[in-house]
Amino acid sequence: MNPSTAGTQLGQPNTTAIFFFLLFVGITLAITWWAARKTKTTSEFFAAGGGISAAQNGFALAGDFMSAASFLGIAGLVATSGFDGLIYSVGWLVGWPVVTFLIAEPLRNLGKYTFADVVAYRLKQTPVRLSAAVGTLTVVVFYLIAQMVGAGNLIRLLFGLSYETAVVIVGAVMILYVLFGGMIATTWVQIVKAVLLLGGATALAGAVLYKFGFSPTALFSEAVNRYGPEALAPGKLVSNPLETISLGVALMFGTAGLPHILMRFYTVPDAKAARTSVFYATGLIGFFYLVTFILGFGASVLVGRQAIVGVDKGGNMAAPMLAEVVGGTGFLGFISAVSFATILAVVAGLTLSGAAALSHDLWSSVVRKGHAPEAEQLKVARISSLLLGILAVILGVLFKNQNVAFMVGLAFAIAASANFPALLLSMLWKNFTTKGAVASMLTGSISAVLLIFLSPTVQVELLGNASAIFPLKNPGIVTIPLSFIVGWVVSLLAPEAEASRRFAEVEHRMHVGAVVKPPVTVPTGVAGTVPPGIPEAPQKV
Amino acid sequence: MYGNSKDDLLKALAARRWRVAGALTVAMLVAYLGFILLVAFNRPLMGHQFMPGLSVGIVLGALTILLAWVLTGVYMLWANRKYDRALDDLRR
Numbered sequence: 001m002n003p004s005t006a007g008t009q010l011g012q013p014n015t016t017a018i019f020f021f022l023l024f025v026g027i028t029l030a031i032t033w034w035a036a037r038k039t040k041t042t043s044e045f046f047a048a049g050g051g052i053s054a055a056q057n058g059f060a061l062a063g064d065f066m067s068a069a070s071f072l073g074i075a076g077l078v079a080t081s082g083f084d085g086l087i088y089s090v091g092w093l094v095g096w097p098v099v100t101f102l103i104a105e106p107l108r109n110l111g112k113y114t115f116a117d118v119v120a121y122r123l124k125q126t127p128v129r130l131s132a133a134v135g136t137l138t139v140v141v142f143y144l145i146a147q148m149v150g151a152g153n154l155i156r157l158l159f160g161l162s163y164e165t166a167v168v169i170v171g172a173v174m175i176l177y178v179l180f181g182g183m184i185a186t187t188w189v190q191i192v193k194a195v196l197l198l199g200g201a202t203a204l205a206g207a208v209l210y211k212f213g214f215s216p217t218a219l220f221s222e223a224v225n226r227y228g229p230e231a232l233a234p235g236k237l238v239s240n241p242l243e244t245i246s247l248g249v250a251l252m253f254g255t256a257g258l259p260h261i262l263m264r265f266y267t268v269p270d271a272k273a274a275r276t277s278v279f280y281a282t283g284l285i286g287f288f289y290l291v292t293f294i295l296g297f298g299a300s301v302l303v304g305r306q307a308i309v310g311v312d313k314g315g316n317m318a319a320p321m322l323a324e325v326v327g328g329t330g331f332l333g334f335i336s337a338v339s340f341a342t343i344l345a346v347v348a349g350l351t352l353s354g355a356a357a358l359s360h361d362l363w364s365s366v367v368r369k370g371h372a373p374e375a376e377q378l379k380v381a382r383i384s385s386l387l388l389g390i391l392a393v394i395l396g397v398l399f400k401n402q403n404v405a406f407m408v409g410l411a412f413a414i415a416a417s418a419n420f421p422a423l424l425l426s427m428l429w430k431n432f433t434t435k436g437a438v439a440s441m442l443t444g445s446i447s448a449v450l451l452i453f454l455s456p457t458v459q460v461e462l463l464g465n466a467s468a469i470f471p472l473k474n475p476g477i478v479t480i481p482l483s484f485i486v487g488w489v490v491s492l493l494a495p496e497a498e499a500s501r502r503f504a505e506v507e508h509r510m511h512v513g514a515v516v517k518p519p520v521t522v523p524t525g526v527a528g529t530v531p532p533g534i535p536e537a538p539q540k541v
Numbered sequence: 542m543y544g545n546s547k548d549d550l551l552k553a554l555a556a557r558r559w560r561v562a563g564a565l566t567v568a569m570l571v572a573y574l575g576f577i578l579l580v581a582f583n584r585p586l587m588g589h590q591f592m593p594g595l596s597v598g599i600v601l602g603a604l605t606i607l608l609a610w611v612l613t614g615v616y617m618l619w620a621n622r623k624y625d626r627a628l629d630d631l632r633r
Contacts (some may be wrong), residue, residue, distance in 0.1 A: 090602050094605070096609060100616055219594070220595060229588060232590060233596060240580060276621075279614055289606060307601020512631075
């Protein structure tokens with residue numbers, strides 16, 4: 001084995017890890033089998049029939065968001081550079097209040113399966129859904145690549161499996177969840193994973209704090225003794241303030257544009273449950289980040305920075321190594337299995353949201369103009385999931401040994417620039433038009449991808465050039481305002497009378513839900529056809 | 542359909558929700574940008590340990606996380622108690 005792993009069981013086949021992992025896969029596949037029998041309609045496939053409670057959705061949202069990257073990555077960052085990890089944690093969290101205040105309820109009341117339902121509500125279906133699908137699929141693909149490559153590397157380190165084997169296992173199990181169990185299975189996988197991850201991380205933090213008389217400051221002081229007062233101060237992560245702010249806004253508004261997060265709001269029965277679920281999720285995720293901070297410091301003191309970096313340059317193995325130090329091989333196995341389960345659950349959620357864009361936005365709305373029968377929609381949804389799952393495996397293998405860490409940042413930047421501005425403008429601004437929405441979404445996607453290509457991350461770190469044309473690693477501070485401005489200007493240049501006339505209907509429904517009107521009263525000939533994104537069942541008055 | 546006055550009341554209620562939501566969003570944004578700007582421009586302050594093992598930066602970071610949760614809680618309580626009740630009245 002790798003000589004640098006001497007002194008740790010990491011990377012050796014670990015019986016406990018394999019046992020816990022098989023247990024997790026067994027339980028989740030049993031859930032999938034149960035969910036498959038309840039998944040007979042598109043609504044059940046994509047939105048669990050709206051039957052998920054606020055608390056359940058809170059855990060599932062947290063599960064969707066707490067990726068292995070944030071668990072292992074942030075713990076590693078804190079372990080190797082101290083305070084700096086907290087800057088990331090705060091950034092990842094502050095998007096959630098924005099989701100609560102601005103997005104959750106209107107989205108629940110206006111849409112059906114995707115955020116494009118909301119943007120396209122009073123606009124022309126085909127162009128809006130095409131551009132929304134571009135944004136969604138770009139986000140999903142970059143996020144999937146990052147997760148799959150991360151999965152391959154992590155599992156190789158944790159279990160000693162080959163990279164390709166790991167990617168194929170993740171892909172195959174995830175396809176089973178999504179293909180057969182749809183949103184019901186995916187939601188429960190997220191819940192189980194969230195409980196395991198929170199439980200595991202809390203137990204580990206408890207074991208660390210136990211050694212320091214349950215005093216975090218004693219732990220931090222020990223870190224100061226070892227690594228100097230810099231451990232508790234901002235370090236080299238923030239050498240460029242503009243960079244930090246740009247990353248910050250991308251994280252803040254990116255959360256409000258992530259397709260797999262937005263989709264979860266359709267799984268709850270009403271707007272009240274939607275807002276309550278984000279409250280639970282924000283609490284769980286915030287708690288998780290505070291725990292991760294303790295884990296990072298625990299690892300830097302109990303394992304040592306040198307040992308952590310010796311195993312993995314990025315510091316990603318800090319949390320598993322800490323588990324081995326405080327709890328032995330058994331605990332290492334448990335944490336390894338939880339990390340594996342975490343990746344599985346996140347890719348399942350991503351794949352499902354991509355499949356919704358493909359089948360609901362592209363196939364049912366654009367190709368079939370809302371006339372696809374239910375059975376066909378469900379079939380296309382399943383085929384889309386299968387194709388995306390296979391694509392995820394292929395991409396995972398193709399990008400082996402590539403530095404893909406920037407792709408999560410890229411996914412957030414695209415989500416914040418392509419999806420969030422159009423979504424917000426469509427809910428708030430009467431004079432928003434089809435052309436404005438299309439221009440805003442495409443500008444967001446293209447400018448974010450282009451500027452990241454021109455950024456130091458790709459030009460200097462990946463391609464080895466001496467300098468980059470665009471100075472910032474994260475383009476959010478440029479692309480988010482740009483996308484708003486383009487949407488605004490284009491809408492003003494070519495007003496759309498029909499869209500602004502129907503704003504009253506949007507406003508009404510956004511707050512009241514689908515109450516007053518019978519299912520569909522859209523005048524014929526308006527905006528192409530009847531928007532397919534309208535829930536059939538009105539709420540009870 | 543609604544009578545005009547009911548429609549107006551609903552519009553006013555909707556506007557109130559956006560105002561509350563907007564104000565809370567701005568509060569979060571200000572707190573977060575404040576934290577980031579302090580990190581970027583006042584490292585000595587953030588690194589200052591006002592007691593052994595606890596720096597200003599750690600406390601402010603943890604408080605920002607806590608504030609995010611508290612603000613969502615404040616919104617949820619307002620919406621559940623005031624907004625939903627007013628909405629229910631309008632639905633009748």
